């Protein structure tokens with residue numbers, strides 16, 4: 009065997025074990041089993057090592073295997089992979105990992121409603137644009153406070169625990185304009201693109217998959233505009249289209265980690281030069297303003313930052329919002 013294959017296989021073994029131990033453990037028993045299985049299976053690791061480097065990550069490989077029918081056990085995954093490798097490989101090469109969590113609207117809402125209304129929302133890294141629709145979902149804060157759109161409860165209900173040091177919103181925002189930018193927008197009207205987005209949700213996370221499906225249905229009724237492009241190039245011109253009589257809010261969640269440090273700094277320069285407000289919902293280590301807030305307590309946690317000021321810790325999937333001194 010060629011030495012490069014040996015090196016690639018060792019890398020696969022190591023990275024899949026790390027994924028199983030650190031990312032999947034306690035979150036997805038199926039993915040944990042598959043990842044540990046790959047790390048102990050030279051034949052499968054050899055196969056995955058033939059993929060281009062950027063296409064070897066467990067999230068992509070596992071979703072592609074499920075796309076082609078892989079079930080829950082490691083043997084089922086292995087059989088699908090080995091017997092249908094040309095098809096699984098084509099799917100891996102043709103597609104990418106992506107998520108869109110409407111539930112993140114629950115942690116953005118308190119900060120959207122405190123701004124002068126009406127709002128012009130501009131989301132960078134919008135994916136399918138589901139977070140551009142905060143006024144079309146229902147919210148249940150601390151199981152008590154119920155907020156619904158004007159025309160009644162939404163099929164998308166977002167539960168969120170909010171800590172006592174923070175204001176719980178008492179209304180939905182008034183959104184008069186909305187638009188997004190994404191390197192690879194997910195067209196909500198295309199069944200194949202939506203089905204792939206659903207496949208990327210981890211196997212046991214049925215609640216997230218059901219919420220994604222319902223949010224895609226909501227979005228399909230009046231699809232949000234999401235322009236294809238790099239946020240650095242497209243932001244100024246799209247922001248210039250926002251109506252003058254609305255408050256422009258540029259926001260993003262789980263996006264800046266995809267940018268290198270230089271691009272992040274360029275983005276901050278661009279966004280802070282725009283009129284209006286900027287809301288960031290990202291991992292604590294992503295922005296210099298929040299790096300000091302990273303701690304074991306908020307491992308994998310996000311921080312909501314408004315106009316450069318850290319305001320709250322947020323669960324990455326929008327399930328809770330906590331005061332910084334909690």
Ligand SMILES: C[S@@+](CC[C@H](N)C(=O)[O-])C[C@H]1O[C@@H](n2cnc3c(N)ncnc32)[C@H](O)[C@@H]1O
Nearest residue numbers: 107108109133135190191192238239261262266
């Ligand atoms: C993890 S997803 C988050 C999607 C959405 N913000 C949410 O919270 O559900 C990150 C998104 O950022 C997009 N993205 C990454 N880098 C980008 C860039 N330079 N310009 C525009 N979009 C980008 C990706 O295509 C992807 O759709």
